[in-house]
Amino acid sequence: DVKVTQSSRYLVKRTGEKVFLECVQDMDHENMFWYRQDPGLGLRLIYFSYDVKMKEKGDIPEGYSVSREKKERFSLILESASTNQTSMYLCASSYFYRTGEDGYTFGSGTRLTVV
Amino acid sequence: SQQGEEDPQALSIQEGENATMNCSYKTSINNLQWYRQNSGRGLVHLILIRSNEREKHSGRLRVTLDTSKKSSSLLITASRAADTASYFCARTGANNLFFGTGTRLTVIP
Known part of the structure; x- marks a missing residue:
């Protein structure tokens, strides 16, 4: 089965911290995406990538950056x-x-809480 | 907004009944997909219908597409308690998906 693994299910971080969310897939997929999901707003695309070192802004990229050094x-x-x-x-x-x-x-998602 | 809109926002039915969820969108599509999300988990791809198709079946799922009305519906027949989840439609853009806000389905045993 195709698997997409997110490194953490739950994270609590402090305001001002630099936070890394990791995602790994094992099926040699070209495209990868990051969404955030909020009640009443559905899923909103933050960034996506269609190749190594390539990135494209989604709908809400402000405050975020991405890295794709390996496929x-x-x-x-x-x-x-x-x-x-x-x-x-x-x-x-x-x-x-x-x-x-x-x-x-x-x-499976990462639920991030910033305090 | 490029997102779709699901209707209703929430639906509660008895086990064994059919559940129908609707999705409307604003722009032309290549295809439309439906996903399911159990509480607090990731989304699971259910079915894809292409713009030149009008109806598609997969097990207890039936999806219709009306491109003239820019709408789609997902029918789950003979619902089970395990079908309790949120259901999302997603419209394919140039190279990514635009999701609606979802329908929360509760199936009462």
Whole structure:
């Protein structure tokens, strides 16, 4: 089975800290994505990447950066965590540049709380 | 917003009944997908319907697509308590997905 693994299920960080959220997929997918999910707002795309060292801004990139040094790993970085970044963060990956029949495969999510 | 909108926001039914969820979107699509999310977990891909298809089945799931109305529906037949989850439609953009806000389905045993 395709697996997308997010390094932490729950994280608590202090305001101003630099936070790294890691995501690893084991199926050689080209595309990787970071979403955040908030009640009433659904899933919003933060950043995505379609190749190593490539990144594209999504709908809400402010306050975030990403890194993709290896094909299987896509990291989301909160440069200086703030309380409004408390959220559920979901990583996803897919084979195709244009989504094919497989759809996206999601990780289990990281619930981040910034205090 | 490029997101879709699911309707209703919440749905509660008895086990064995059918559940219908609707999704509307604003722009043209290549395909539309439905996902399921159990509480506090990641999303699971259920089914994809292409813009040139009108109906698709997968087990107890039936998806319809009306591109003239920019809408889709997901029907779950003979619901089970284990179907309790949130369901999202997702519209395919140029190279990523735009998700709706979801329908929370509760199936009462």
